[in-house]
Amino acid sequence: MDGLKTLVSNSVNGLKGLIVTKRPQDELIAELSSASIPASADPCRTCGNPCDVGHLEYPNRLFIDNLSNMLGSVKPYMRQVVISTGKADWAHEVTEETGSLAQLLANNPSTSSSLKCTTASYPPSKPSTRIGILNGSHTSHEDETHRVLVFPDYKVVSHVPATKSGAFDLQQRALDPALGRVGAPTPNSTDIDEEVGRSYVLPYACVILICSHKKRDNRCHIAASKLETAICRELEGRGWNVDHNLRDEDCMGTSLEDLTGTEAEREQAMSELLRDAANGTLNDQKMALLIKVSHIGGHKFAGNIIIYTPQGPNGTGIWYGRVSPHEVPAVVEHTILQGQILPELLRGGVNMERAKGKSLLDW
Template sequence: MSSTNSATVEQLAALSVPVSTDACRSCADPCDEDHGEYASRFEVDFDSQLLGTVQPLHRQVIISTGRTDWAREVTEVQGSLAQLLLETRERLAPPPFPAGGKKPEPPKSTRTHGVFAQSDSNKLSILNGSHVSIADDHDAQSVLVFPDYTVVESVKPSSDGVDKFWKQVLDPALAPEVPLANGLAHILPYSCVILLCSHKRRDNRCAVAAPKLEERFCDELERAGWEVHSRLGHPDVRDESREELLHEAAASNSALILKTSHIGGHRYAGNVQIFMPQGTCVWYARVSPHEVNAIVKHTILEGKVIPQLLRAGLNIARPSGKTLLDW
C-alpha cells in the first residue's frame, strides 16, 4: 500500500469510517484486466489529492427528465425546474454566512478529509436525472431528495409549485419526517440508489464512463442476486413509520441506477454517488469497470468505504465496529 493510501486509511479509521483494505485497490503494479480499452478513451487525473474535493451539502435533488445529457448549465435553462429551484433557494434559503460578514472557512474537518454530516452545510445540490416522471400530471416532474431517501412524485415547474416544494420539503429547517408524514414525499423502495454522471455537454469523459459503469453495476448486482432498476417505480404507500419503510427498503436487495447531470470533477471520471436508506452517501471517483466489483462487494454488500476511490462521504462515520449498513 502506498504511503498516501495508508495515510488515507488511517485518517478515515480515526474518524470511525468503516473502511475496506482490499489489496487490489492499493496494488502498486495493477494488472491489465478491465483497464486498457476504458482508460484509453480519455485522461483521468490520478495525481491530485482526491479525498476532500467535494464541498459539504445539506440536501441533493435529482429532477426527472428522461434524458442522459442536458444543456451545459441545467440551472440556466429558462423556465426549467432546475432554474426555478435555484432562484427559490437563493431567495428563501438562510444566508450561508452573516450579512455583511466575511465568508467563513469551512470546518477544518471537511477541508482535510471530506467526511461531513448533513448539519455541516445548508447547501442544496440541484441535478437533472435520467428517470422518467411518475407524476399523474404531465406538466409536473418527479424529484428525488437525498439524504432523506424520498421521492416527491409531482413538482410543477412554476414559481408557485417550486415555492411550495421548498417550503414543504426542502427548507433546511424541516426534518425529513415532516413531508413524509404529510404525504408529500414517499420513501424510495431500494437498498441503494447509484448515480452516475453522464453529462456530455459538460465533459465527454463522464458520458463515456457512465454507460460502461451502468452495465458493469447491473452485471455485478444481478450476480449477487439483486434486482436492478433503471426506471423509477411508484413507491408503495403504506401506513408505516419512516423508520420501518427505510428498513424495508434496505432489506429489499434492489438498486436503482440513474444517470445525472454534472456533479463536479469530470477530470476524476467516472464519478459515482451511492445513497443508502441509512442516510449515507459515498461519493467515489476515478471509477472504471475494474473497480465496480469491489464497490459492490465492499460498499454495497458489506457497508465499507474503499479509501482509494473516495472523494467525499455524507453521514458515513459510524461507532466502532459498525458499518454503513447499520443504523
C-alpha cells in the same frame, strides 16, 4: 541550448510542485478510522493490469487525473435533489435552462436559516444549507410533472410541476433547512393540491447515481455507459434487481405527509419503512436504483458515482471518483454489500460516521 533545457526543466518542476499528489492508502485508512468511518484495506482493483478477466475498458484518450488527491473535492451541501427528465445528457448548466424546475429551484432560496436535518460532511466543514441540484435520467409523470429524489433523506417527492409555485412548495414541504428527514406534514390549506408534492420512501437498498453529462465533459459521458453495464452485471450476478426508473407504485400508498403523531413518531415510522427497504422485505428481493445524472463536479476524476443508502438517522452518501469497470466488483462487494469505504476512490461523503465496529449498513 543549455539555457532552453534549464528553462524547460524549471517549468516542469514548477508544475510538479503545483500538483497535490495522491495520498497512499494506509494514510487514508488511518484518517478515516480516526473519524470513525469504516474503511476497507482491500485493493480497489482485483483484476490484473492489463485486465485478465475481460472487464470493459475505457479508451486511452479519456485522460483521467490519476495524480491529484481527490479527498475533499466535494462541495458541502445539506441536501441534494435529482429531478426526473428522462434524459442522460442536458444543457451545459442545468440551473440556467429557462423554465426548468432546476432553474426555478436555484432561484428559490432557502426560507429558513435554521438547520434541522444536518448532514455531517466528510471531510468536515461548516454546516451548510446548500441544495445540490441535479437532473436525472428517470422519467417524469405522464402529466409532465416531475419526480424529485431527495438525498440523503432517501425519498421521492411526486408530481412536482415546473412552476414557481411548484418549486416553492417543494422547498416548503421537503427542502427547507428547518425540516427533518420526514418533511412537513399534510398542510391544512385547501389551496394546495393534495396530490402535488406527496413524498414516499425510496424502496431500494441503495441508489447509485452516475454522472453522464456529455455537454459538461465527454469523459463522464463515456465512463457512464460502461459503468452502468458493469454495475448491473455485478449486482444482478449476486441476485439483486436493478431498476433504472421508479415504478408507479413507488409513488403510491401511504405518503410521508400522511404519517400521524408527533414529529418524532413520524420520523420513527419513516425509519421503519426505510429498514424494510434496506432489508429487501418490501419486494422480497434486494433492490437497487441506478440513475444517470448531470454534472456533480470533478469530471477530471471520471467515472464519478454517488452511492446513497438509507441507514442512519439522516441517510448516508458516498462520493467516489476514478471508478472504472475494474473497480466495480470491489465497490459492490465492499461498499454496497459490506458497508465499507474504499479509501483510494473516496472524494467525500455525508453521514458516514459510525460507532466502533459498525459498518455503513448499520443503523
